[in-house]
Amino acid sequence: MNTHQTQAQLAQQIAAIREFNRYYTARLGLLRRRHLDGEFALTEARILYEVSAQPKVTASALQETLELDAGYMSRLLSGLIRRKLIRRVSSDTDAREKPLLLTAVGQKAVARLNEQSMAHIHGMLTHLSAADRAALVTSLAGVRSLLEDRRQAPLRITRLTAPDDHALALLNEYYEAVHVVQRDKPGSIQQLIDDPASGIWLAYLDDEVVGCVVLRKLTTLPHASECKRLYVKPSARGRHIADKLLDAQEAYARSQGIEWIYLDSYDDLKAAIWLYEKRGYERCERYNDNPQATVFMRKHLDT
Incomplete structure (x- = not known):
């Protein structure tokens, strides 16, 4: 395959991925002002989920996981702390860090988000057969594996x-x-x-x-x-x-x-x-x- 053919093929692949992006962002409700039509923007909801899944995660680790700008992350965390959804605590290993924990209010909010998300995805899957659901999950795992950063330390x-x-x-x-x-x-x-x-x-x-x-x-x-x-x-x-x-x-x-x-x-x-x-x-x-x-x-x- 010559250079021109390779570039043409790559352009088609880029177009296909962009088309799929447009499809799934709408299908999953990611374009809505509030995630799952609830009280949080999508990024706020994701931060709450990560703090729930990783109690005492640090802001720097959270920023790296979500690949967000430090200033943007700081503003989001400040807002969630003001709303008494997240609190900072003292680190057991590093006095310079202030790990994050959900408050009781934050835990209830995450429980609601999880219920809403499960109900939304359940509605998407109900028309699929068991074999199609399994194929979908396998395909998603394959996409993730292909797109993971191979440059990370082994x-x-x-x-x-x-x-x-x-x-x-x-x-x-x-x-x-x-x-x-x-x-x-x-x-x-x-x-x-x-x-x-x-x-x-x-x-x-x-x-x-x-x-x-x-x-x-x-x-x-x-x-x-x-x-x-x-x-x-x-x-x-x-x-x-x-x-x-x-x-x-x-x-x-x-x-x-x-x-x-x-x-x-x-x-x-x-x-x-x-x-x-x-x-x-x-x-x-x-x-x-x-x-x-x-x-x-x-x-x-x-x-």
Whole structure:
């Protein structure tokens, strides 16, 4: 194909994408003054969703995730704070940062937005067959994969084979971030590494450790282990690193004949609970004596 033909083909492809953009922005209601005809503009609604999904996200991390101008982001956040939907809190790890949390009013607003969004999309899908809905979701995932920035630092997930200073530092950051009372001691770290039904996984972007997850054998339940210490640094969020850590953990657990993975959490960690539910975890009865835990879940691993 010569240069002229290539340019002509590219022009046709650009036109096709622009035509699709015009279609879906109208179909999804993105051109309306208020998102879903509610009380928020689309960007305001997206900020509220991100703060709900990532409690204590920083303004800088939010700006990077949404790819917004710093001044515009600042004005939007100031407006949401004035309306008592978001509040700033003190950082557990960096005094220079003021992480963001939803207020009680903000939580109710996000709940309304989620209900409105689900109802809107449900209405779009009702005329499709199950096969067509599955094809649509697969196509959307394919579009995202093709358009993701390949220039980003590659992600690497590794299972520890020996105690690591980076792992200890990240675990300590996790303990402080979620105020963990029952913490792992150095000796228990070695036991997690040595036990074939346990393990520690770290996520690296280039040479920086940005995430972790722990699998711990449960002696009180047969063929079961426990998911613990799932954490991703705020600066690395938005890249599905938590999902990839859990993928690695579950793949390893299957290889060891583990049938169930349990976990505990508490009600304030709404983003984590949402992630676990999305991945097939279901509520269950209390299975341990963790004094901080209020939510208990488990997942059966299909072989």
